[in-house]
Amino acid sequence: MSFRLIGIGILLILFSFGSAFAHGPSWENPPGNGPPEHAAPKTHPLSNHGPNKNANVPNFVRENIFGQEDEDSDEDPEEEIYNITFTELNETENIEITVYEDKDNAKKKLDSITTDQEGKSDIYLTKGDYFFAVSADYYKNYERSFSVEDTDIDIEFEIKTLSEVMIVSNQDELNKALKDEKIATIILQGTFDSFKIDRNDITILGGTINYSDMDYGIKVDNVTGILIDGVTVKEDSDKSTRAIKAMSDAEFTLKDSKIITDSTAIYLHDNPLKGGNEVEFTAKDNIIKDAELGISGTRHSVLNEIESNTFENCTVGINLDRAVTSTVIDVEDEGLDALYDYLKNNNDFINFDDNIKIETNW
Missing domain, CATH: 2.160.20 (Pectate Lyase C-like)
Structure with missing residues (x-):
């Protein structure tokens, strides 16, 4: 009986060594050790980087898996923002400019800005129709409309004291x-x-x-x-x-x-x-x-x-x-x-x- 048990144990030990040699060394990292220096890099099967690059992955698959923008997405793209510079021709500073949105015949106040020492002030707007008004102490071009299209613009105006x-x-x-x-x-x-x-x-x-x-x-x-x-x-x-x-x-x-x-x-x-x-x-x-x-x-x-x-x-x-x-x-x-x-x-x-x-x- 005891010899039989010893024999079975020896067979189990030999079987373990055989499996190790048949499948090669394990690259599982023991505690405290880094990966072996010859370990192959892991890549996503659909990645377009690394040695397993799959150039034939359809665009819509690649875009959705890897976080790129989906061309077929129903979501509205982010609106472009344009820089609008107001320039007072006499370089008058501390002029308050109030900007309003003019949409569907409804006027909505957006912001009030003040000209600097060069008579300039900036605001950032998306496409649309707007108008601006200067302080009530000034009357020349007191109110004036403007539109923002596809480019940054410079609006020149002149005031009278x-x-x-x-x-x-x-x-x-x-x-x-x-x-x-x-x-x-x-x-x-x-x-x-x-x-x-x-x-x-x-x-x-x-x-x-x-x-x-x-x-x-x-x-x-x-x-x-x-x-x-x-x-x-x-x-x-x-x-x-x-x-x-x-x-x-x-x-x-x-x-x-x-x-x-x-x-x-x-x-x-x-x-x-x-x-x-x-x-x-x-x-x-x-x-x-x-x-x-x-x-x-x-x-x-x-x-x-x-x-x-x-x-x-x-x-x-x-x-x-x-x-x-x-x-x-x-x-x-x-x-x-x-x-x-x-x-x-x-x-x-x-x-x-x-x-x-x-x-x-x-």
Whole structure:
């Protein structure tokens, strides 16, 4: 019996040694020892690295197993973020800029930032429509829209300090402000009668001009650098008038304004019979209603951008002399038809047929 048990034990010992030699040494790490120096590296069977690289693994398998982005994923990609730099042209510091999102006609405040010693300030935004406003102590470009597309952008703006701005609420204050050379921006609060601008570089903001005695509402007389912004001009007269009358050598811009008259809304009068010089004019985002002539220009009219204006219930929307020129369309090379198409395609004409005439007026 004892010899039999001893024999069985010897057989078991021999069997263990045989298995070890048949399968080679075990690479299991004993406590306190590192892996043998000839151990083969372990690789994932679908890894695209190491000696077992499998180049034929389908992309969607490789991407999902190894954490790469799945091209077929339904998840929205992360939105791009763009750097928006605001630059105050006079390098004025400590100007507070408030940025709002303009989405689905809802305005949402995003952040307030302040310009540094160089008049700059930055904010980071995704694609979309926005607008910014500067502190209420400043009025030039107080509120301005902008869009973020596919690139970082630099928005330049210029402000006026209170010493250069005057808020007026009656005709006497307006007349004094127009004569004061220190005043660059006049803010109209209320309703006013006719007035004439006869010095350069003035901005008129807001207010209503309800004129009756003079043959014009606003007269731009032989001056340049004039901006009329956000003004409403109404005619209260039975005689033939011009809501805005610009004389020889004038240069002005009309934007975001409204003119209601049954005479001429905007008259560019270069006084050609007396050898007058050109009148240069820009018009954007205005509404002109019920006018016999919306924009009327004589021989030496020079048109800059005439865009996004609405002419409603007019007899003629735009009436120009054939000698008109343009800084947008090269009339000499492209012809008056190109100017006609530009004006027709970039403005709206509602409830009347005679949209644009270009003919000899003088």
